[in-house]
Amino acid sequence: MVWAVTLICLFKYGARTYQKSGKKNKNNSVLLHGSKIPIHIFTLNCLWVSFFQLLTAGFNVIFEAMNFLYHLGRYFMLLGKVFTKPEKASIYWNLIIDEIYELGIGSLGITAIISLFMGAVITIQTAANIEGSWVPAYTVGYTTREAVIKEFSPTIIALILAGKIGSNIASKIGSMRVTEQIDALVIMGVNAPGYLILPKIVAAVFILPFLVVISMFLGVSSGYLVSLYSGLLDPSEYIYGISYDFIPFSVTYALIKTLFFAFAITSIPAYHGFYTSGGALEVGKSSTQAVVYSSIVVLLLNYVITQLLLI
Amino acid sequence: MIEIKNIVKSFGSNHVLKDISCVFEKGKTNLLIGASGSGKTTITKCIVGLHEVDSGEVLYNGKNFSTMNVNQRKEIRREIGFMFQGSALFDSLSVEDNIKFPMQMFSKQTAKEMLDRANYCLERVGLPGTNKLFPSELSGGMKKRVGIARAIAMNPKYLFCDEPNSGLDPQTSILIDELIKSLTVEFDMTTIVVTHDMNSVIEIGDKIFFLFKGEKKWEGNNKEILKTEEEEVRSFVYASKFIKELVK
Numbered sequence: 001m002v003w004a005v006t007l008i009c010l011f012k013y014g015a016r017t018y019q020k021s022g023k024k025n026k027n028n029s030v031l032l033h034g035s036k037i038p039i040h041i042f043t044l045n046c047l048w049v050s051f052f053q054l055l056t057a058g059f060n061v062i063f064e065a066m067n068f069l070y071h072l073g074r075y076f077m078l079l080g081k082v083f084t085k086p087e088k089a090s091i092y093w094n095l096i097i098d099e100i101y102e103l104g105i106g107s108l109g110i111t112a113i114i115s116l117f118m119g120a121v122i123t124i125q126t127a128a129n130i131e132g133s134w135v136p137a138y139t140v141g142y143t144t145r146e147a148v149i150k151e152f153s154p155t156i157i158a159l160i161l162a163g164k165i166g167s168n169i170a171s172k173i174g175s176m177r178v179t180e181q182i183d184a185l186v187i188m189g190v191n192a193p194g195y196l197i198l199p200k201i202v203a204a205v206f207i208l209p210f211l212v213v214i215s216m217f218l219g220v221s222s223g224y225l226v227s228l229y230s231g232l233l234d235p236s237e238y239i240y241g242i243s244y245d246f247i248p249f250s251v252t253y254a255l256i257k258t259l260f261f262a263f264a265i266t267s268i269p270a271y272h273g274f275y276t277s278g279g280a281l282e283v284g285k286s287s288t289q290a291v292v293y294s295s296i297v298v299l300l301l302n303y304v305i306t307q308l309l310l311i
Numbered sequence: 312m313i314e315i316k317n318i319v320k321s322f323g324s325n326h327v328l329k330d331i332s333c334v335f336e337k338g339k340t341n342l343l344i345g346a347s348g349s350g351k352t353t354i355t356k357c358i359v360g361l362h363e364v365d366s367g368e369v370l371y372n373g374k375n376f377s378t379m380n381v382n383q384r385k386e387i388r389r390e391i392g393f394m395f396q397g398s399a400l401f402d403s404l405s406v407e408d409n410i411k412f413p414m415q416m417f418s419k420q421t422a423k424e425m426l427d428r429a430n431y432c433l434e435r436v437g438l439p440g441t442n443k444l445f446p447s448e449l450s451g452g453m454k455k456r457v458g459i460a461r462a463i464a465m466n467p468k469y470l471f472c473d474e475p476n477s478g479l480d481p482q483t484s485i486l487i488d489e490l491i492k493s494l495t496v497e498f499d500m501t502t503i504v505v506t507h508d509m510n511s512v513i514e515i516g517d518k519i520f521f522l523f524k525g526e527k528k529w530e531g532n533n534k535e536i537l538k539t540e541e542e543e544v545r546s547f548v549y550a551s552k553f554i555k556e557l558v559k
Contacts, residue, residue: 088416187391
C-alpha cells in the first residue's frame, strides 16, 4: 500500500514537472530539462499521469466513504449499548438529575444572554430595514417572533450548546478513557456506555426544550424592550405583530427540532469521547471533533426536519 | 484459579503475546514480570476481557471466559478486583464513594453496611479518615492504596494489580507489597501482580512468570529466580548491581 501511494505521488510530481517545464518545439517534440522528448511519448505520459491522479482521487473518496461508514456503524453500535437495561435504576436516576442540573441549569445563563441580544438585534435590524417603506410597522414584531421561535431559539441555542455541552461531554468522557476509568467500569461489570452516556442524553432531551422555550420568551421580550426604549417603533405595533397570524405549530416544530438537536449534541460528543485513545492531546482533538461534527449534524437535521415538517 | 492456554494476541503487525500458557494459583501472589513492552499488561487485559485474544483460552475455575456471553462475563467480572497502574479512581467521586461504587451498583447492602465496608477497606490499606477527600487531593501512593481498597470492596475472588509499585517511594512500595500479600492469604484470592520491581519479586513472588518479547521464558518462585541459568531472566534479575552483590 505504501509503495502504491509512493508510486502515485511520483507520477503526480512527474505530471506537475512536465506541465510546468515542458515546452513544445518545431520538430514535434517537447524540450524537457534540455532533452527532446517526442510529442507522442510526452502525451502518453501525461495521460498516464492523469489516469493515476484520477485513481488517487478515487481511492481518497473510497477511503473517506469507508471511514465515514466505519464511524457511523460504530456510533450506532455504541447507541445500542447505551440503550440497554440499566444495572440499577436508582443510580441512573440520580445521575440524570445531576446531568439535568449541569447541562440545563448550567446553560441557563448563556442561553438567556444570547436570547436577549438575539431578539433585540433582530428587532432593530427589521425596524431599520422597513423604516420609511410601505411595509406595516407590525412586521417588526411578526418577523422577530417568527425568526426567534422557528429558527434562532432552537437552532442557534443548539449550536451554542453543541460547543458548551459538547466539548464538556467529549473531554470528560475522553479523560476517563485515557486515565483507564472506563476500563475500571468495564472490569467492575458496569455497562460503561449506558452509565456514562445514557443520563446525559436523557437529561439533555428533557431539559433543552425548556431552555428553548425560555429562549423564545426572552428573545421576543427583548424585542419588546427595544420597541419600548429605542423609539424605533410603537410598542403596541410590536405587540400586535407578535400576535399576528400566530400558528401554534411553529412552537411544536421548534420543540421537535430541539429534541433531535439535544440527542445529537450529547450522543455525538459522547461517541468521540468514548473512543478517544492516547493522552491529553487526543482528548483535546476529540473535543474539537465533537463540537465540529455535532454542529454539522445540527445544521443537517435542521434542514431535514424543516423540509419534513414545514413543506 | 485462573488458567490461560496458548494465548496469542496481536495489534496489527505487532505480535504482543505469542502462545502463552500459565496457571495462576489460588491463595498465591502470581507475578508477571519482564521488561517494558514484554506483554505483561496485555496478558492481564486479555484475562479480564479488555482485549479479546486472537486465539487461546482464558479459564476461570475451568470456565472458558473467551466463549462467554456479555452477561456471563459480567458475572465473572463482579468477582474481579482490578488495581490499575494509574489507579483509575473516579475523579468526580470522593474516596468513600469510589470504594462504595461497586457495592452501590451490584449489592443490596444498606447505606450503613456500605459505609462500614468502605471504612474497613480504608483501614486495611492504612488510610482511615480519608473518606471525604477527592482523588485530586491524594498523593500517588494514597491513590494506589485507595485503588486497592476499591478493588477489595466486593470481596473479589481474583485480584489484579498492574504495577502497584511504580512511581512510589521504597517504604510505600513495601507497604503495598505487604498489603497485597496479606489480602491474598486472608481472602484466599487468586492474585496476579504485574511488576518489574525486583523487590516485589523477592518479597511476594509465590509464583513468577517471566515474559520476554511476548513469550513466556521462565516460571518458578522467588527463590528459584535467583538461581536460574536462563540468560534473559538473569540479565533482568541482576540488572541491579545491588541485587548481584546481595546474592553473592
